[in-house]
Amino acid sequence: MTNIAILASEAPEAIEAAGVLRRLYGEVLPHQADVVVALGGDGFMLQNLHRFMNTGKPIYGMNRGTVGFLMNEYRPEDLPERIAAAKIERIHPLGMTATLADQRTVTAKAINEVSLLRQSYQAAKLRITIDGQVRLEELICDGILVATPAGSTAYNLSAHGPIIPINAPLLALTPISPFRPRHWRGALVPDTVRIQISALQPDKRPVNAVADHFEVKSVREVEIVEAKEDVCLVMFDAGHSWEERILAEQFRY
Numbered sequence: 353m354t355n356i357a358i359l360a361s362e363a364p365e366a367i368e369a370a371g372v373l374r375r376l377y378g379e380v381l382p383h384q385a386d387v388v389v390a391l392g393g394d395g396f397m398l399q400n401l402h403r404f405m406n407t408g409k410p411i412y413g414m415n416r417g418t419v420g421f422l423m424n425e426y427r428p429e430d431l432p433e434r435i436a437a438a439k440i441e442r443i444h445p446l447g448m449t450a451t452l453a454d455q456r457t458v459t460a461k462a463i464n465e466v467s468l469l470r471q472s473y474q475a476a477k478l479r480i481t482i483d484g485q486v487r488l489e490e491l492i493c494d495g496i497l498v499a500t501p502a503g504s505t506a507y508n509l510s511a512h513g514p515i516i517p518i519n520a521p522l523l524a525l526t527p528i529s530p531f532r533p534r535h536w537r538g539a540l541v542p543d544t545v546r547i548q549i550s551a552l553q554p555d556k557r558p559v560n561a562v563a564d565h566f567e568v569k570s571v572r573e574v575e576i577v578e579a580k581e582d583v584c585l586v587m588f589d590a591g592h593s594w595e596e597r598i599l600a601e602q603f604r605y
Contacts, residue, residue, distance in 0.1 A: 354435055357385035359400060361392030366416035372428050385409060387435055387587070391426070393417020394506070398564055401443070401463050401584040410440050410585035421505055421597065424589045438587040441518060441594050443502050444543075447579035448563045450571045453554070462563035463584060464503030466576050467528070468549055469495035469560050471569065475531055476559045477552035483545050490552060491536070494529035495559070498547055498576050505601055513538055515602050518594045523547075523578065547576040 358379045360370035369391045373379075382388055382404075390400045390413045397413045404411060412435055415423035424434075445461040452458065470476040470493075478496060480488040499508035501516040504524055509515060513526030525547065526538040541547070550573045551559045561571045588594050 354432055355380045355384055355386045356431075356435070357382040357388045359388060359390050359396075361396040361417060363392060363417055366391040366396070369414070369416050369426060369428070373431065376428060377431055382409070387412055389414065389431070389435075390423075391416045392423075394422045395565075397422040397586075398463055401586065402461065402564070405445070405461070405582055405584050408585070410587045412438060412587040422502075422586065424587075424592070434589055435587065437590040439590060439593050441586045441588065443500070443584040443586060445579050445582050445584065446498060446500060446523075446563070447577050447582075448561065449575045450561045450568045451573040451575075452568070453570060453572055458568050460563035460566040460568075461579060461582065462503075462566075463500065464506045464564055465497045465499040465508055466574065467495055467497035467507065467562045468551070468571070468574060469528070469562065471558040471560050474557045477557050478559070479550040479552055480525070481548040481550070482541060484548075487539075488533075488536070490532070491527060491530065492532040493527045496525065496527050496549060499524040499526060500543075500578070501598075505598065509601075514540060515598055516540070517598055543578045545577075549574045549576070 358370050360366040388411050400411050413423035414426040445463045448460045448466045450458045475492050478491045501518045504516040508526050511526050511528050513524045521543045522540050554572050558570045561568045561574045
């Protein structure tokens with residue numbers, strides 16, 4: 353029998369659901385589990401993907417929050433059978449290295465996206481370099497983000513970036529409210545490249561860097577690569593795979 357750990361967000365619906373599942377199936381501590389069941393929304397799912405990165409423990413999410421693109425439908429019945437039939441997706445996060453004004457560096461991982469955002473009322477001025485070659489000398493905008501396929505339906509989609517199939521070897525580079533060049537809508541780049549985003553006029557136009565829920569203020573430069581050595585495991589119900597969700601999302605109107 354599969355050993356299950358049950359974790360719930362602070363939402364009342366999630367706490368109630370956790371009690372129901374524990375009474376039905378019991379549970380073990382997370383370090384003893386074969387599968388971690390996460391009850392909440394996408395934000396809670398992201399927290400647990402970070403927590404259990406590189407442990408080999410897959411996360412089976414059930415939606416008890418406000419957003420649930422990463423989650424399966426909540427049903428307390430037949431949980432062991434659903435888990436046994438579920439498909440496991442492997443996700444590689446982004447690795448962010450941010451350089452600060454004093455030349456110190458801060459590192460973080462992002463499963464959805466790394467974003468640079470203006471810190472003040474003034475628009476950010478950014479330079480974009482790919483594998484050592486400057487591709488955009490100056491971008492004036494509210495910000496820019498680099499999204500994984502897993503994150504392409506999150507902030508990236510809200511910023512009018514492209515949806516990327518989950519197994520596509522691509523990253524989305526998407527501007528947020530671009531002012532100049534006004535008609536630049538971003539780019540798709542191979543997931544093997546090294547992306548460098550530099551803040552121009554960082555004292556006058558400071559920018560923050562955000563890797564999922566981790567934020568660094570007043571950065572000078574950010575380097576982003578896919579961390580292929582790091583792995584998160586996500587489980588989806590049979591017949592309702594991530595590929596199907598992403599395909600369906602592209603035909604919404």
